[in-house]
Amino acid sequence: MTKKIAILGASGYTGAELVRLIATHPDMEIAALAAERKAGLKMADVFPHLRHLDLPDLVRIDEIDFAGIDLCFCALPHKTSQEVIRDLPRDLKIVDLSADFRLRDPAAYEKWYGNAHAAVEMQGEAVYGLTEFYRNDIRAARLVAGTGCNAATGQFALRPLISAGVIGLDDIILDMKCAVSGAGRSLKENLLHAELSEGYNAYAVGGTHRHLGEFDQEFAALAGREVKVQFTPHLIPANRGILATGYVSGDAAQVHETFAKAYADEPFVEVLPFGQTPSTHHVRGSNFVHVGVTGDRIAGRAILIVALDNLTKGSSGQALQNANLMLGLEETAGLMMAPLFP
Structure with a gap:
């Protein structure tokens, strides 16, 4: 069955990269795209290189009905990401591309990022998203924290x-x-x-x-x-x-x-x-x-x-690789494209 996907922060580079990758994924469909400052625009207005795709318009996060969403990518800035994820449905699978759940110790997060962790109660369930080394944990995870590039x-x-x-x-x-x-x-x-x-x-x-x-x-x-x-x-x-x-x-x-x-x-x-x-x-x-x-x-x-x-394996490609595992799909699905050269 095709998996329904939401992308929060779709107007950034990693959001656009996720759209590019998922567009040819055999088992995923983009059902919702959110971008607070670009809400109301078409994705083609923000990223003309994606104009050939049939994509939903950009909306605010609070306009998304997550009841039909299988997995959500969160491509928001650190600090914002924790605050948003904290309020998402507790049964929703999430891959976070920000720094907000990478560091297991909340004190270490505060040291490196300069603000107190806003979702400490969720930190314990987050799995570090370096796929090649945390593959089995990622398969069973609800919340995966993507690494820094x-x-x-x-x-x-x-x-x-x-x-x-x-x-x-x-x-x-x-x-x-x-x-x-x-x-x-x-x-x-x-x-x-x-x-x-x-x-x-x-x-x-x-x-x-x-x-x-x-x-x-x-x-x-x-x-x-x-x-x-x-x-x-x-x-x-x-x-x-x-x-x-x-x-x-x-x-x-x-x-x-x-x-x-x-x-x-x-x-x-x-x-x-x-x-x-x-x-x-x-x-x-x-x-x-x-x-x-x-x-x-x-x-x-x-x-x-x-x-x-950095945008693919260092961020959005890694996120998709993790999502494939979390959804029980082939790990390499949507990701075997050859590099661009020159």
């Missing part, structure tokens, strides 16, 4: 290695290059073409990026001890994509073997031959992750490079 990229680079104990835990360095769409669709001066193009810059330098909360939480759970990575993101003049370069202590060949074993059966993770490295060009517009490993001239060091599309 940077957090997902870093975890694809490091989780198997921490679990296998093949790298040192006290000298991990993550350097990320992040496309501008990761900052959302709101108007920001530093994202104007004249401000961003023809250059790139580091931001959240010195351990202030909010996704460090996810790294701290997840890596400590894997290692059984505190793991603090050194992480610096950089904003690049590109629309889509994240490229993470990790520097770790460990045998490079063993690191590559660990990746190959960990991801052997994963439909969306491609481990490149040893010595080859990926590009954001090779995953653009897709739900695939490419992982590369090479050695370094310094003995006992390995370099990891991971590429994914």
